[in-house]
Every structure is written in structure tokens, then in C-alpha cells.
Amino acid sequence: MExxxxxDLIRQAQRGSVSAFNELxxxxxxxxxxxxxxxxxxxxxxxxxxxxxxxxAFTHITDFHGGSFKHWLLRIVTNACYNALRxxxxxxxxSLDQPLGEDSAxxxxxxxxxxxxxxxEVALRHDLGRLIAQAVLALPVxxxxxxxxxxxxxxxxxDVAEITRTALGTVKSRLSRARAKLRDxxxxxxELLESxxxxxxxxxxxxxx
Amino acid sequence: MSEETPTVFDADxxxxxxxxxxxxxxxxxxxxxxxxxREPELRRRALxxxxxxxxxxxxxxxxPPRHFFIQPTAAAxxxxxxxxxxxxxxxxxxWAAALMAAAFVSLLMVDALRPYETxxxxxxxxxxxxxxxxxxxxxxxxxxxxxxxxxxxxxxxxPKEAQTAPTMPPPAxxxxxxxxxxxxxxxxxxALVLTLLAWRR
Numbered sequence: 120m121e122x123x124x125x126x127d128l129i130r131q132a133q134r135g136s137v138s139a140f141n142e143l144x145x146x147x148x149x150x151x152x153x154x155x156x157x158x159x160x161x162x163x164x165x166x167x168x169x170x171x172x173x174x175x176a177f178t179h180i181t182d183f184h185g186g187s188f189k190h191w192l193l194r195i196v197t198n199a200c201y202n203a204l205r206x207x208x209x210x211x212x213x214s215l216d217q218p219l220g221e222d223s224a225x226x227x228x229x230x231x232x233x234x235x236x237x238x239x240e241v242a243l244r245h246d247l248g249r250l251i252a253q254a255v256l257a258l259p260v261x262x263x264x265x266x267x268x269x270x271x272x273x274x275x276x277x278d279v280a281e282i283t284r285t286a287l288g289t290v291k292s293r294l295s296r297a298r299a300k301l302r303d304x305x306x307x308x309x310e311l312l313e314s315x316x317x318x319x320x321x322x323x324x325x326x327x328x
Numbered sequence: 329m330s331e332e333t334p335t336v337f338d339a340d341x342x343x344x345x346x347x348x349x350x351x352x353x354x355x356x357x358x359x360x361x362x363x364x365x366r367e368p369e370l371r372r373r374a375l376x377x378x379x380x381x382x383x384x385x386x387x388x389x390x391x392p393p394r395h396f397f398i399q400p401t402a403a404a405x406x407x408x409x410x411x412x413x414x415x416x417x418x419x420x421x422x423w424a425a426a427l428m429a430a431a432f433v434s435l436l437m438v439d440a441l442r443p444y445e446t447x448x449x450x451x452x453x454x455x456x457x458x459x460x461x462x463x464x465x466x467x468x469x470x471x472x473x474x475x476x477x478x479x480x481x482x483x484x485x486x487p488k489e490a491q492t493a494p495t496m497p498p499p500a501x502x503x504x505x506x507x508x509x510x511x512x513x514x515x516x517x518x519a520l521v522l523t524l525l526a527w528r529r
Binding site: 296 | 341342344345346348349351372373375376377379380381383384385386387389390391392393394395396397398399400
């Protein structure tokens with residue numbers, strides 16, 4: 120039902136309906152903004168990339184011939200991020216403690232607290248999240264894109280291969296390299312790692328090995 | 329923290345990654361987990377990777393600072409890379425000019441490489457004709473041969489003409505331009521005109 124409605128909106132947008140396209144924007148703007156934010160590390164640049172991606176999607180919507188509209192949009196926004204990084208020749212901003220918006224106290228290093236967590240656990244998770252968010256921004260951009268899509272947003276290898284138009288083996292290789300780099304950062308923080316493992320174990324997240 | 333630390337990649341990292349994602353087959357998983365129980369360093373790396381993945385999945389989704397709606401005016405904007413009639417004409421003229429320039433160069437080269445023999449024979453500026461028999465020499469000879477003692481008017485006139493050698497040849501008609509050169513000239517002219525038109529547009 121939802122998929123049919125989306126397909127209908129896409130058809131209307133292809134006939135030139137701006138309002139139909141804006142319904143699609145409303146549906147996917149948070150996803151596109153967050154993907155761009157984790158790739159670029161800067162809220163203003165991420166907003167710019169998301170806006171550019173939607174504008175590009177609208178002007179090229181007749182080129183969309185089926186498949187996953189979400190993946191198509193994600194491909195456009197990751198390309199916008201590549202362009203932003205290429206043209207500005209900058210590394211992502213490492214403003215992890217900087218509020219993401221004027222009315223928001225959220226930072227890139229924040230993590231979502233699990234239900235029932237104690238303040239100590241929340242603080243520990245914040246430290247872990249900050250470490251990981253910073254390490255993600257230090258990754259080479261191709262590895263960062265794959266890790267953001269796979270680990271932060273939970274897309275499968277196959278989805279990421281389709282979004283980034285790369286071979287499945289390349290996705291796996293980039294992901295394992297990216298994870299290894301993040302892991303090495305974490306291993307360097309032994310105390311944090313021990314606490315993290317304990318936390319995962321206590322929450323019952325860890326599988327028995 | 330921000331400085332890059334080199335990471336040695338090995339096959340185990342790929343295995344760890346697949347294990348964390350539950351992408352190993354039953355046999356692979358059993359073999360890998362047997363190794364984990366035997367190899368503390370591998371176990372440490374695997375568990376640390378799992379913490380990384382779990383924490384990455386808990387990074388928060390941030391509310392966008394604004395909506396990214398498309399304004400109706402954007403609908404009227406043509407695609408940035410859509411070819412307009414003017415752009416198409418300009419592109420056509422640029423290509424045509426390039427083609428003409430290439431034709432000009434090619435024709436010149438063919439003309440230069442043409443064998444010399446095929447060129448029209450050169451007309452010498454002057455023709456040096458062999459000297460006719462001088463009248464002084466021809467008169468006694470004629471007398472010896474028992475011919476007429478008085479040379480005829482024709483016999484006297486001919487040596488006089490012969491004495492005027494070297495003589496100017498009759499003016500040669502201008503050699504016609506070779507078709508290759510005509511073609512090269514036309515191609516150059518067209519290339520120039522098309523370049524000018526493409527530039528002006």
C-alpha cells in the first residue's frame with residue numbers, strides 16, 4: 120500500500136507535480152540529511168548536500184525507471200557528498216562537541232541511550248559514541264560511505280552495492296577495512312573498550328562466543 | 329585521536345566482519361568460533377569489532393535543521409545539462425569547424441605527398457633552339473652541290489630567324505589549380521567561418 124502510494128507520487132512528480140515530489144522529500148529528508156551529516160561531519164554542509172540532492176532528483180526524476188527510489192536518492196546524496204568534499208578539498212569538520220543546530224543541544228558524538236540505562240552507562244556510551252563518530256570522520260571517504268550506510272543506517276551489503284554502484288566484494292572489503300580502523304582506535308582506548316564490552320554484555324547484546 | 333594509524337589488513341578482518349554480521353555459513357562460523365576460543369588476540373579483535381558495530385548503530389539520527397522542499401520555481405528551471413537548441417547549434421558548429429580543419433590539414437598533407445611526376449610539366453622560361461646553319465657556311469655548300477648561285481629569299485630568311493635564338497616561347501596558359509588545393513582552401517574557409525559563428529553565438 121505504502122509502496123503503491125510512493126510509486127504514484129513518483130509518477131506524478133515525473134509529470135511535473137512539485138507537491139507530489141515534496142511529499143517524497145518529506146519522507147526521505149531525514150535519511151538523506153543524516154547520511155550526508157555522517158559523511159561530511161558538518162550540519163550546514165550536510166543540509167546543502169541534501170538540498171542539492173533533492174533538487175537534482177527532481178530535475179532528473181524522469182531518469183528514474185523503477186527499482187528502489189530510496190536507493191536512487193541515496194546514490195544522489197552520496198554523489199553530492201563526494202562533490203562537496205572534492206570541490207572544497209576539505210576533510211570533514213571534526214566538530215563533535217558543536218551543537219548541530221541553533222535550537223539543538225545534540226552533537227555528532229551523541230548516542231541514543233538505551234531504555235533503563237544509568238547515568239554512568241549513558242556517559243560511557245557517550246564517550247564510545249564520540250570516539251566512533253570521530254574515527255568515522257577520519258576514514259577514507261569510500262570506506263566512510265560504506266560504513267555509514269551499513270553500520271550507522273543498517274543497509275545490507277547488497278543494498279550498499281546498489282547504492283554506491285560497486286561490486287559486492289568491494290563493499291565487503293571496504294567495510295571490513297573501515298571496521299578494522301575503528302576497532303584499532305577503540306583498542307587503543309583499553310579502558311573504554313573494557314567498559315564497552317561489559318556494557319554490551321550486561322545489556323544482553325553480545326552473542327555468546 | 330584524529331591522526332591516522334596504519335591498519336594491517338588481513339583475511340581475518342574480513343572473517344571478523346562477516347562473523348559480526350552473521351554472514352558466515354554454519355561450517356565457517358563453527359571453524360571461526362573454534363579459533364576464537366584458541367586465539368586470544370583474534371578474540372580480542374573480534375569482540376572489539378562487534379562493540380564498534382553496535383555503537384555505530386546507536387549513533388543518533390539528527391533532525392534536519394529545515395525542510396528541503398523544492399520550490400515551484402525550480403520546476404521551471406531546465407535541466408542543467410539539457411541541450412538547448414542554441415547549445416546544440418553551437419556544438420554542431422564547433423564539431424563542423426573541427427571537421428573542416430581536419431579536412432584542410434589532410435588535404436594539404438595529401439597534396440604535399442603527391443608524387444612529383446604527376447605535377448604538370450614545368451614550362452621553361454626560354455627555349456634555346458639549336459642554331460640553324462649559318463648562311464656563310466650554307467652558301468658555299470650549296471654552290472659546291474651545284475645548286476643555285478644566288479640563294480633564294482626563303483633560304484636567306486630562314487637563317488636570320490634562326491640567328492635570333494634563344495627565342496621566347498609563346499606565353500603559356502596559367503596552370504589550373506589542383507583539385508586537392510581547391511578542396512583544402514574551401515575546407516579552411518569553412519572552418520574559419522564556422523569557428524567565427526560558433527564563437528559569436
